Amino acid sequence: MSAEPRPEKSAKPVRQAGRFRRMIERLSSSQEELHSAELQEDAEAAGCTRICDSHDREIVKVTGTLRTVTLRPRAGVPALEAELFDGSAALDVVWLGRRSIVGIEPGRRMIASGRIAMSHGRRVLFNPKYELRPLGQEH
Numbered sequence: 001m002s003a004e005p006r007p008e009k010s011a012k013p014v015r016q017a018g019r020f021r022r023m024i025e026r027l028s029s030s031q032e033e034l035h036s037a038e039l040q041e042d043a044e045a046a047g048c049t050r051i052c053d054s055h056d057r058e059i060v061k062v063t064g065t066l067r068t069v070t071l072r073p074r075a076g077v078p079a080l081e082a083e084l085f086d087g088s089a090a091l092d093v094v095w096l097g098r099r100s101i102v103g104i105e106p107g108r109r110m111i112a113s114g115r116i117a118m119s120h121g122r123r124v125l126f127n128p129k130y131e132l133r134p135l136g137q138e139h
Contacts, residue, residue: 110131
């Protein structure tokens with residue numbers, strides 16, 4: 001047996017996808033993949049940080065769709081929790097002392113800003129500054 005290293009495969013040059021290739025990719029993608037791609041494009045267009053790129057104690061501005069909204073007490077205090085998904089990752093948005101907020105409902109798009117915290121291995125925004133996106137707005 002020889003100890004000669006195997007030659008590495010040459011990497012193919014990366015090309016921008018043409019209109020036809022993008023159309024084929026859209027047709028062959030699942031609905032969830034398309035939704036994730038749309039959310040990521042929306043985040044980029046709004047000038048927001050991707051959730052997957054945010055780190056503990058970093059001040060961020062993120063956007064996405066609320067997946068779930070629940071009332072979950074924290075240390076005996078009511079807390080409204082929502083999961084915000086931007087196509088790259090999810091984070092929990094928590095409003096302490098609130099039982100409900102008009103407009104905070106599953107499927108609603110919003111922009112939230114504040115300082116990221118890590119709680120039980122998940123990203124969390126406590127009492128963020130937020131802006132609800134108009135219903136029916138595509139981008």
